[in-house]
Structure formats: C-alpha cells, structure tokens
Amino acid sequence: xxxxxxxxxxxxxxxxxxxxxxxxxxxxxxxxxxxxxxxxxxxxxxxxxxxxxxxxxxxxxxxxxxxxxxxxxxxxxxxxxxxxxxxxxxxxxxxxxxxxxxxxxxxxxxxxxxxxxxxxxxxxxxxxxxxxxxxxxxxxxxxxxxxxxxxxxxxxxxxxxxxxxxxxxxxxxxxxxxxxxxxxxxxxxxxxxxxxxxxxxxxxxxxxxxxxxxxxxxxxxxxxxxxxxxxxxxxxxxxxxxxxxxxxxxxxxxxxxxxxxx
Amino acid sequence: xxxxxxxxxxxxxxxxxxxxxxxxxxxxxxxxxxxxxxxxxxxxxxxxxxxxxxxxxxxxxxxxxxxxxxxxxxxxxxxxxxxxxxxxxxxxxxxxxxxxxxxxxxxxxxxxxxxxxxxxxxxxxxxxxxxxxxxxxxxxxxxxxxxxxxxxxxxxxxxxxxxxxxxxxxxxxxxxxxxxxxxxxxxxxxxxxxxxxxxxxxxxxxxxxxxxxxxxxxxxxxxxxxxxxxxxxxxxxxxxxxxxxxxxxxxxxxxxxxxxxxxxxxxxxxxxxxxxxxxxxxxxxxxxxxxxxxxxxxxxxxxxxxxxxx
Numbered sequence: 001x002x003x004x005x006x007x008x009x010x011x012x013x014x015x016x017x018x019x020x021x022x023x024x025x026x027x028x029x030x031x032x033x034x035x036x037x038x039x040x041x042x043x044x045x046x047x048x049x050x051x052x053x054x055x056x057x058x059x060x061x062x063x064x065x066x067x068x069x070x071x072x073x074x075x076x077x078x079x080x081x082x083x084x085x086x087x088x089x090x091x092x093x094x095x096x097x098x099x100x101x102x103x104x105x106x107x108x109x110x111x112x113x114x115x116x117x118x119x120x121x122x123x124x125x126x127x128x129x130x131x132x133x134x135x136x137x138x139x140x141x142x143x144x145x146x147x148x149x150x151x152x153x154x155x156x157x158x159x160x161x162x163x164x165x166x167x168x169x170x171x172x173x174x175x176x177x178x179x180x181x182x183x184x185x186x187x188x189x190x191x192x193x194x195x196x197x198x199x200x201x202x203x204x205x206x207x208x209x210x211x212x213x214x215x216x217x218x219x220x221x222x223x224x225x226x227x228x229x230x231x232x233x234x235x236x237x238x239x240x241x242x243x244x245x246x247x248x249x250x251x252x253x254x255x256x257x258x259x260x261x262x
Numbered sequence: 263x264x265x266x267x268x269x270x271x272x273x274x275x276x277x278x279x280x281x282x283x284x285x286x287x288x289x290x291x292x293x294x295x296x297x298x299x300x301x302x303x304x305x306x307x308x309x310x311x312x313x314x315x316x317x318x319x320x321x322x323x324x325x326x327x328x329x330x331x332x333x334x335x336x337x338x339x340x341x342x343x344x345x346x347x348x349x350x351x352x353x354x355x356x357x358x359x360x361x362x363x364x365x366x367x368x369x370x371x372x373x374x375x376x377x378x379x380x381x382x383x384x385x386x387x388x389x390x391x392x393x394x395x396x397x398x399x400x401x402x403x404x405x406x407x408x409x410x411x412x413x414x415x416x417x418x419x420x421x422x423x424x425x426x427x428x429x430x431x432x433x434x435x436x437x438x439x440x441x442x443x444x445x446x447x448x449x450x451x452x453x454x455x456x457x458x459x460x461x462x463x464x465x466x467x468x469x470x471x472x473x474x475x476x477x478x479x480x481x482x483x484x485x486x487x488x489x490x491x492x493x494x495x496x497x498x499x500x501x502x503x504x505x506x507x508x509x510x511x512x513x514x515x516x517x518x519x520x521x522x523x524x525x526x527x528x529x530x531x532x533x534x535x536x537x538x539x540x541x542x543x544x545x546x547x548x549x550x551x552x553x554x555x556x557x558x559x560x561x562x563x564x565x566x567x568x569x570x571x572x
Contacts, residue, residue, distance in 0.1 A: 053450065055446075055449075074454075075449050075450070076449050076452050076453055076454045076455065077452075079449065079450055079451060079452035080452050084450045086446075086447075086450075090444075091444070091446055091447060092447055092450075093444065093447060094439075094440040094443035094444040094447060094448070095443065095444065096443050097436075097439065097440060097443060101436055101439075101440075102440075104433075104436060105436060105437060105440055105448065105451050105453070106451055108433050108436075108437065108451070108452075108453075109451055109452045113433050113434055113437065113453075114432070114433055114434060115429075115432045115433070115434060116432060116433050117431060117432060117433075118431055118432055118433050118435070118436035119431070161451065162450075
C-alpha cells in the first residue's frame with residue numbers, strides 16, 4: 001500500500017547546522033493498517049509526513065503508493081489520494097470562509113473544479129447531513145466563518161474534510177496536540193470512528209503514550225531519522241504505557257548523549 | 263455640477279481598478295505593483311488600437327485581455343519561478359513601461375477627435391434625447407449626455423461586479439479565495455495553488471487594465487505615466503470602503519470597494535476645487551492611506567495603555 005524506501009532528508013547540508021532529519025528510512029504499511037508514529041521532537045516525524053504528503057521533497061529514496069512512485073509528484077496531485085490533518089487547528093481550514101465553503105473545497109476533491117456553483121443545492125444538502133452526523137450542532141452554523149469556531153470544532157471539521165472523499169491514506173499529524181484533554185478525547189474518538197468505518201490506511205503521529213497504546217494496529221518509534229522500534233500484532237497489544245515510556249527514555253537519553261558530542 | 267458628474271464618472275471608472283486591487287490585495291494578500299503598469303497598459307492598448315481605426319468596444323475588451331496576460335506573468339514569476347512576492351510585481355511593472363512605450367510609439371496619444379466608448383455613449387444619448395437636452399437635478403441643470411454616460415457606465419460596473427461576485431462563488435472562484443486565505447490547506451485538498459495565483463492575479467490586472475482603458479477614453483488621452491500611484495489609489499479606495507461597510511464578506515467588501523472608489527474620487531475633486539495643487543495629489547493619497555492604517559492602531563495602543571494604568 002504505502003512503501004518508503006531509503007528516504008534521506010538533510011537540512012543545511014555541509015553547514016555546522018546540518019540536520020539529518022531522515023537517515024535511509026524504510027517503512028512498509030499494508031492496506032487498512034493503522035500505524036502510530038512515536039518519537040521525540042526532531043526525530044524526523046514531520047519530515048516523514050512531509051515526504052509522504054509531498055510538502056517536503058526527500059534528497060534520496062522513494063515513496064510508493066499502491067505500487068506507483070509518487071516521490072516527485074506535486075503535493076496537490078497526490079492530495080487526491082491522501083487526506084491530511086495538521087497539528088495546528090488553524091492550518092487545516094480557511095479561517096475567513098464559511099464552514100460550508102470549507103467543506104465544499106473538500107468535496108471538490110472528487111472532481112468538479114470548473115464553473116459550477118461551489119455550494120450547489122445537492123452538495124449543500126450533503127454537507128448539512130455529514131456535519132449533522134458529527135453531533136456538534138454545527139449544521140445550524142454553516143454560514144458562520146470557520147475562524148469563529150473552537151480548536152476542537154475546527155479539528156473535527158478538518159478530519160471530516162480530509163476523509164470526505166475516502167482517501168487511500170490518512171495522515172494525522174499530532175492532530176490533538178493543541179487541544180485540551182476533553183476535546184482531544186472527542187476528536188480522537190471521532191478519528192477512531194471514521195478510520196474504522198471506512199477501514200482507512202492511517203499514519204498517525206502522537207506524543208501521547210496513552211493514545212499509542214490504545215489505538216492503532218502498530219507502533220513505530222523513531223529516533224534521529226531512523227526507525228528504532230516497530231511493534232505490531234500481539235506484541236503491540238501487550239505493550240503498556242510504562243513500557244513505552246521506558247523505551248522512550250532510553251532513546252531520549254541516547255539523544256542527549258549525542259547532543260553532547262555535537 | 264458638471265464637475266460633480268465628471269468626478270462621479272471617474273469614480274465609477276476607477277472602481278474597476280478598485281475591484282482589481284480587491285482581488286490581488288484582499289483575496290490574495292498581495293500588494294501587486296503590476297497594477298501601475300497594467301493600468302497604463304490598458305490606456306496604451308486602447309489608444310494604439312483606436313488611432314489605427316479599431317472599433318472601441320472590441321479594443322476595450324482587448325485591453326482587458328492584455329491586462330490579464332500581464333498579471334498572469336506576475337503570477338507565474340511569483341508561483342512557478344518562486345520570485346519574491348514584491349519583486350515579481352516590480353519586474354513586470356518595469357517591463358511594462360517599455361512595453362507600453364513600444365505599443366504607443368510615443369509617450370502620449372491624444373484621443374480627442376476619435377471615436378471612443380465614451381463618444382459612442384454620448385452619441386446614443388444625443389440621438390435619443392437631443393444634443394442640448396438638460397436634466398434638472400436638485401436645482402442644478404446638467405447636460406443629459408453627461409448624465410447618460412455616468413448612468414450607463416454605472417450599469418456596466420454593476421453587471422461586471424455582479425459577474426465577478428458570482429465567479430467567486432463557483433468551484434474555481436471559491437478555490438481561488440481559499441488560496442489567499444490558507445494556501446497550505448488548499449494544496450492538501452488537491453488544488454493547484456500556483457495555477458490559482460496565475461489566474462487570480464491575471465484577473466485582477468485585467469480589471470485594472472480595463473479601468474485604464476476606460477480612463478484614457480474618458481479623459482481623451484493615454485499617457486505612459488498614467489499608472490503611477492494607482493496601487494495606492496486602489497488601496498485607499500478599499501480602506502475607505504472597509505470603514506464604510508466594515509463587514510468582511512466577499513460581496514460586501516466588493517460593494518465597499520466601489521463606494522470607496524467613488525467617494526475618494528469625489529473628495530479629491532473637492533480638494534482640487536478648493537485649490538489643492540494637483541502635483542501634491544499622490545503625496546496626499548499616500549499620506550491618507552498611511553493615516554487610515556496607522557491611526558486605529560495608535561488609538562488602540564493608547565486605550566491599552568490607559569487600561570493598564572487604570
């Protein structure tokens with residue numbers, strides 16, 4: 001389904017500030033699998049997500065989606081198959097436009113970019129119906145600016161937009177990190193519902209060990225641009241938050257030692 | 263009173279400029295200096311075509327298209343070639359100066375004895391109402407032909423802005439607005455943001471060139487320098503419109519831009535009538551824009567300070 005082969009990304013190459021974000025990283029994700037990605041800040045998670053989504057071009061290596069090489073494909077072209085939710089609730093929506101217009105943009109992914117009305121009656125009815133299914137009462141506020149909504153509401157809508165047309169791959173980039181615990185839990189349960197309902201292949205970055213243990217089929221831990229642990233199946237099910245924190249601290253300690261040598 | 267009508271007509275013509283600046287400056291958040299070149303480009307194209315005997319309506323349309331092409335060049339430089347925002351506009355504006363001179367063959371072309379869109383409108387009015395017909399408005403008598411030119415241009419402006427407004431409610435128009443609002447998100451939703459910038463800045467400069475073409479026909483000459491200060495002029499109209507209307511929906515902001523443009527031109531006419539030196543006009547409009555931007559910020563700061571002291 002998704003295959004990453006020997007991805008390398010180096011920022012500021014050759015300068016004292018050289019940062020090896022991805023070091024020959026390879027990863028294969030199979031159809032319908034839900035992978036949780038863990039790692040410290042600077043471990044290369046964002047570069048990895050960027051390389052898959054197309055906002056970062058890797059220096060070496062290739063990205064395959066369903067067998068075809070998409071490494072050089074522009075971001076907006078591969079967006080047809082990839083849905084993405086960002087960490088910052090402000091990043092996923094156009095704040096000055098209405099809720100319905102934002103959702104209409106997502107609906108356009110399935111074709112219809114020409115001179116048809118963005119908010120044609122049929123599309124508007126579908127928007128109302130799907131927003132109603134979120135049970136947040138937003139269907140009454142479709143004409144409001146999306147910028148007026150809370151972070152949680154915006155993340156829920158971004159999730160809805162990313163999965164409006166069933167994507168082959170869903171990227172969740174710490175999408176609950178900026179929310180308070182209660183809202184985060186709501187968005188998480190919505191994510192789970194959508195992912196399971198549409199059996200979406202998902203790559204989710206999180207800093208919450210609790211989420212990592214409770215969700216997904218597989219845990220991949222990154223450090224300094226490489227994958228250091230990979231748990232799936234029974235092994236993953238047995239993992240506890242405590243185990244993960246221990247592993248995390250080991251890696252983190254190593255990172256600190258490394259930093260001293262720099 | 264004729265002066266007032268003259269100011270109103272100019273205000274209506276400059277509303278096309280304000281709509282163009284609305285697209286680039288408001289929707290795309292982009293202070294596009296191409297405006298200065300494409301306004302003069304509109305004038306240059308119309309003048310060159312009319313003196314070579316072209317039909318004025320078609321010529322006006324061609325001026326619009328030329329403006330679109332100039333703007334698309336800026337958009338291309340900015341989005342595909344990744345030239346710095348301001349620089350892309352400056353490069354095209356500077357090239358347009360030479361291009362306009364080449365189109366015109368000299369720096370100024372008078373159109374006083376030629377058939378223009380304006381003389382066509384006047385002729386229609388003369389035929390229907392008689393050459394020396396006068397209308398009485400609020401106690402003043404005005405030549406009907408001047409009033410007819412104003413009303414017809416106003417109607418054209420209304421249709422044009424309605425079309426523009428409806429365009430921004432289509433799929434492609436909505437995507438265009440979103441690019442100025444949050445390009446990262448729109449790209450993640452599969453929109454070719456580069457293409458949208460090319461089309462959008464193209465459209466903006468088409469409106470601006472149209473304004474330049476109408477202005478050249480109204481004042482009876484085209485000058486290679488007629489575009490200087492037009493970006494600030496457009497921004498001033500937008501800001502005045504914002505303070506008149508103050509709500510940020512696309513339709514209302516557009517209506518505000520038109521009202522701002524007409525009002526600004528009226529204020530300028532009054533100032534000139536009172537004896538302001540026309541040479542100071544650009545300085546005054548730049549200072550006005552500065553004041554309108556800075557003044558609310560200073561008031562806010564003062565209020566905050568007061569709040570802190572209390």
